[in-house]
Amino acid sequence: MDTTDEDQRFILLLIICFVLSLTIPTFGIRIYVRVFVRKMFTIDDWMMVITSILHAGFISCMTVAACNGLGAHTANLKAVLRYGVLGTAHQGDVVVALQFFYLSTLLYVLAFLFLRISIAFYLARKVDFYSYRPLVMITLAISTIASFAFFFSLLFQCSPITDYWSRVRSNFPGACSQGLMTSLWYAFLGVSLAADLILSAFAVAAMCERDMRWSRRLMLVPVNVFAALSIASCATQFVYVPRLEQYEDLTWAATPFAIFFLITPSAGTVAANLTTYGPWLKEISLFTTQPSFNMTFQAARRPTAAAAAAMAQHDAAMPPSRPWARPRDRGSCVGPDDVEWAGSPTQRLSSISI
Template identity: 25%
Template sequence: MAEDRSLAVRAVAAVFLALASVTTMLRCYVRLRIVKAFGWDDGIMVLAYLFYIFFSGAMIGGSLWGTGKHLVDLTNHQRTTAMEYWFYCDIGYAVGSILCKISVAIFILRITIDRIHRIVIFVVLAFVVTAGLAFFILLLVQCHPIAYFWLRLSTVEQGKGSCININIVMDSLYAFSATSALFDMTIAVLPILLVRKLKMHRDVKIAVASLLGMACVASVAVIARIPFIPTLRNEDWLYETVNIAIFSNIETGLGIFAGSMATLRPLLRQFRPSTYQHTWPSSSRGGQRSKSMPLQSTPREEDSRPIPLEDRLYGSTFFTVEAGNDGYFAGDQAPILPKQPQISVKREVHVTTV
């Protein structure tokens, strides 16, 4: 009975908090210093990150008091303190997860033009937000008084409050998990549809679709957590529910990490400009980005043949002189940039005899 999983709880929370912190700070740097357009999706993701800090901090604190240990090895004070930290973890997870998904949805909507795709995003987002809010409200009202949530494991405080049937909480978590997985899978498929018909080189298409679809990786943790939801019925709560705590932290941490990574393309372009140039233009006016930014590529796939510098800049120049009844006509036509878009400049000089 001396098995202790508290170290695993602390390690998971620390590792994924570090990953989320790095990518969130890089996201803020890109939006504020490089792009100079800090949008709603960025602000909501920062807010989700703050709740994730609260979640991870409470998870680490709970592991120091008893999360991951058997109840028989804990005193009443350790039990109630660990359970109070668990309650704070629930709050941080529910709010942070919802905000993260809202941020990712706004980001994808910003670059989505197709009306059907936008409707699909709105629908799945409405499902996950509704399920998330229901789960959050249920967490707050599941016990009366609220403090009985963490006092119920104490041998002294038992019977001084009441909680709703645990099956209701489990069903709510099942619904939130299912809608979260549906949302993540939708976000995984849409980037492929967005770039499938665009005029891009194949490697650039793969890179852009991968960046946009990274936010779906959180679904792995969501699906992995579902089989452990029945452990909420177990009396040895702090030990048996460790897997739920771990996968919930991984889900939110991966969501913030991947959602922020998808916005770091301008930073990557500084290191490899030839790979990312002109594949994702964003229209901005006065520091505000437009609601949708179509993905496209200026060079066509059939125009991948190298072009000499002189031809790219000036094209071919020719000069003609024609004789007429009343004099001479001289034409100098120099097409500039023969590849798309084409700009032609024509100069005409008329010479007459006196």
């Protein structure tokens, strides 16, 4: 059978470009919000930094694997193709492709683990979910144990380890416990899927609160969309796990698995980053609001002399210990809870919390 036209490497590279176009900007905005707007860097942010580093390594390994043959048939891969007088070109190398695919599986497990740790710590410090903190911590503990156990199983699945990317594919079944690894893949994906469903349920519950403003509810829509995409992608991987046993043509057989393999942690990372955008969106709204209009509106509400005298008598009668008895602007009826226009938008956000 002629398989020269069956090459899906470009699909993997397009998905890599797509996920990078989402993860890099969202992570950059998260860092801006935490460092320059909130001026507060918590443990969940540090966990997200580690996640982003691991995710960058994961994407880099998948890129090298795709450029060297992941997505193409193993029989079509040659280290060098000769074009006569035109010289030579790099067509792909099964050894390099499988080496970096092997490394990407290890980084996938670690990136997914630290992503879940970041989300769990973010939820644990939210007052709204304080009563559910034991559930979050138990979920995190189980998924962490399962992830580390699976990581070392992946690491030592072949004896010696180098037989995983051997050019002689006939050595693979005798040296690697592929049947056991298929069962472990199912177990790991099952634990991951259950943990993600539990953690994402909090975002859905927050969106369904009755007293929530429509603007905040609308902000949670993309969070839930990307969380649902990550969960659906993780569930779809179950279908393609058996293809990892096709060792003779693994670079081609693993392509569908690798597609959802790329989407799952990337969509989860985007969803986790989007949850921190509240102060940044408030800053943008303050920039776009016209201060001159607000001042004109306040000037139009300037009280009469009799009203100002009545306000002065009222303030004088208030006990000084009452927090709302602090002096007001006598030339307007702007109260202490009204928005002031002094200072930059970033300074005005110093008292805003999410």
